Amino acid sequence: MSSENTVIKVTGSAPTENYDVVVGRGLLANLPELLGERVKRVLVIHPRALRLTGDTVRDDLEASGFTTLTAEIPDAEEGKHIQVAAFCWQVLGQNDFTRSDAIVAVGGGAVTDVAGFVAATWLRGVRVINMPTSLLGMVDAAVGGKNGINTAEGKNLVGTFYPPAGVLVDLDTLDTLPPNELISGMAEVVKCGFIADPAILDLIEANPEAIKDTRSEVLRELIERAITVKATVVSQDLHESGLRETLNYGHTLGHAIELVERYSWRHGAAVSVGMMFAAELARSVGRLSDADADRHRSILEQLGLPLTYRKDRWQALLDGMRRDKKTRGDLLRFVVLDGIGKPGILDVPDTSLLFAAYQEIAS
Numbered sequence: 001m002s003s004e005n006t007v008i009k010v011t012g013s014a015p016t017e018n019y020d021v022v023v024g025r026g027l028l029a030n031l032p033e034l035l036g037e038r039v040k041r042v043l044v045i046h047p048r049a050l051r052l053t054g055d056t057v058r059d060d061l062e063a064s065g066f067t068t069l070t071a072e073i074p075d076a077e078e079g080k081h082i083q084v085a086a087f088c089w090q091v092l093g094q095n096d097f098t099r100s101d102a103i104v105a106v107g108g109g110a111v112t113d114v115a116g117f118v119a120a121t122w123l124r125g126v127r128v129i130n131m132p133t134s135l136l137g138m139v140d141a142a143v144g145g146k147n148g149i150n151t152a153e154g155k156n157l158v159g160t161f162y163p164p165a166g167v168l169v170d171l172d173t174l175d176t177l178p179p180n181e182l183i184s185g186m187a188e189v190v191k192c193g194f195i196a197d198p199a200i201l202d203l204i205e206a207n208p209e210a211i212k213d214t215r216s217e218v219l220r221e222l223i224e225r226a227i228t229v230k231a232t233v234v235s236q237d238l239h240e241s242g243l244r245e246t247l248n249y250g251h252t253l254g255h256a257i258e259l260v261e262r263y264s265w266r267h268g269a270a271v272s273v274g275m276m277f278a279a280e281l282a283r284s285v286g287r288l289s290d291a292d293a294d295r296h297r298s299i300l301e302q303l304g305l306p307l308t309y310r311k312d313r314w315q316a317l318l319d320g321m322r323r324d325k326k327t328r329g330d331l332l333r334f335v336v337l338d339g340i341g342k343p344g345i346l347d348v349p350d351t352s353l354l355f356a357a358y359q360e361i362a363s
Ligand SMILES: NC(=O)c1ccc[n+]([C@@H]2O[C@H](COP(=O)([O-])OP(=O)(O)OC[C@H]3O[C@@H](n4cnc5c(N)ncnc54)[C@H](O)[C@@H]3O)[C@@H](O)[C@H]2O)c1
Pocket: 047, 049, 050, 075, 076, 077, 080, 107, 108, 109, 110, 111, 113, 133, 134, 135, 136, 137, 140, 141, 142, 143, 144, 145, 146, 147, 148, 156, 173, 174, 175, 176, 177, 178, 181, 184, 185, 267, 268
């Protein structure tokens, strides 16, 4: 097993857009150095469900001479709420948190999303360091500077682009991750395979057991490859003016499913059905071959991810999809593939095309 750390760089046009994603084990020890001498106080944000990990981070920081505050927030999607952000702002305000202090986010993608939003908005920007503890957080949410909270109307409708000062991907934290969360994270790994790095798909197909072993080198390689895909994309297009839209593969329908299911579905599960839908859509307009579309089914099925969704929810899904950020006026827009590793956009003025593709995955 590799004891070396891997460093993946994210770059941008401003100094604050350059940071490292460090992948390795026992990385907690790197946190004080990453924060630097300028930082005096640190707010650690973590969900109640990860109190133990949050406490370890806080104790370590205290031992290194930092003054710490803690904001323990509701778990998972319940944490991505304006009231949770307001609670964090209150903690920061009552403790005279200044621009020379920092936030550390410890947890899954929901935590890094809300903590990033708090960091971007408090005093119009304080440093945030992400310590993702879920597979999905490691390969996707903690990297790239997109943050967000949900509103009653939909997922991630409020948020900013605000890069973290650094990301520490400590693979040891995966040891306690429930299997269904690991599988959910694999959906975003597969997404990276479909849009940019076909070697990811080959690795998954060749190693059906090793990918479920959190200590395997295969899983580590998948994590590093997926982070590299994300880092490469956001380094070129932080603000999603074009290329970054490709990271939204499977998300137009996926987010609508999450909303309709009131966030009882895992994000990766919803994205899995969304990718199936996007593949059927691309196949129906002649952009994706039968073989590449069928490969979606076989890989997602192999991972135990869902492939279908309820026939009777079409209208609710369409309403949800209209609020997608890629929509322009009445025009729905989808990320589709012209082949594996070749993403593009499909503008859909006529929803009958969508309905026909949906019939292929409706159950
Ligand atoms: N900003 C982005 O670029 C981006 C990218 C992808 C996803 N997201 C967002 O991320 C969220 C999904 O992230 P997620 O799948 O990590 O969900 P999550 O944050 O809800 O975490 C899933 C569950 O796993 C638990 N958990 C996390 N780490 C654990 C560990 N090491 N041991 C035991 N339990 C652990 C959490 O407490 C939670 O119950 C969604 O809200 C999605 O919209 C954001």
